[in-house]
Amino acid sequence: MAPDTTELVKQVLKGNRRAAARLMTLTESLSPEAHAVIKQLYPHTGKAHIIGITGPPGSGKSTLVDKLIEKYRSQNLSVGVVAVDPSSPFTGGALLGDRIRMNRFASDHDVFIRSMGSRGHLGGLAWATMDVVHILDAMGKDIIMVETVGAGQAEVDIVQLAETVVLLSVPGLGDDIQTIKAGIMEIGNIFAINKADLDGADRRFVELQSALDLGQEGDGWEPPILKVIATVGEGIEDLVKAIQSHHEYLVESGEIAKNRERRCYAQLETIIEHSFIRKLLMDPDERALFDKLVTEVDQRKTDPYTAAERLILHLIKTPKK
């Protein structure tokens, strides 16, 4: 191992912001050096309460996060924020604008905010979001909030990362059928209706309530529905209490163990999948075989399932370098 990774680990554990920020950049570029550092940081993680904030574009996620930071800071808790915005599928560029709403905390050294472009990853997060959360956790942040890209129906990766998911909704989005579809509606531990001063907030409340009532017998946690007006901070106190109650519920019921296991399972699965594909595309020999199989599939000389089996077999049999 390169000696400078040990230094980087030490600095991050001490809470050095510059070192942490650099490491985050390395993980974003999926560098092996960064992964070496994460390996050493991992034993120091698992202490923070990780809260996911998700909801449609423009529903007020960043504004809500800003108000939550304020509350947590008033309780003297340190806060980390990861805010993900979409990358362009054409240029790879991105305009990361979540910070605008919360940059009043930029000079508070107990708050660390990091923006991320999704960089082609679907599901509402960037591939390296998990690593950035680990880094914030290792830095000793008490609360870590992960703000997803504007989520529609299927951006549900946040469940693999957060202990508590706050699903933000706003008045005027579709009818009650939307609220009983599978996907994002299932992942909220807490439902918050933002912009509750707008027309339709009560209707939204009733729709959500009846959708939740239709549900099968739950695991003992009944997701509360809260009305908030994030711009003026209304309802934030109750939201913070609900987040706290959910955490207490997880701990007292023992659900937290299952929750952790589920998250580790998903993380491991993602890493394996990703490493596999990376190895395939980076290694010249395997890449050649991959390209050859693509052509064969295209020419109908083989089918995609057989091609995949051949590749996997080849990867397993290739000795480690």
Place this chain on the structure above:
Amino acid sequence: MVNIKNLSYSNYTGLDGHDRGAKVVARALRDAGFEVIYTGLRQTPEQIAETALQEDVDVVGLSILSGAHMRLFPEIMQLLKEREMADVLVIAGGIIPEDDFEPLKKLGIKAIFGPGTPTGEIVDFIRKHTK
């Protein structure tokens, strides 16, 4: 290969609060494949430097219309230096009289783009001056 660079586009417009120019540039950089962290209006030097640090940016873009650049830019440069971020490329735009170009360049501000600069020129400059 997509050229991805971080860039914190900070606005410091004093009292009037115009950000059209900064938004045009931010958009152009996005389209050129950069990741642009847009901080919004009325940032203090401390907020700008701290954002640059936390986001680990390669470039800081400052837009200023208020005329306070000779007071604020030295402060920003100093705060970046204190954060071991002296190697970050700092560029500026907005309303800056030509007489101030020299002293600002001495401060370490690598380029100043006045009104009417084609955005492509800014993109090229950044590409040329970052790794």
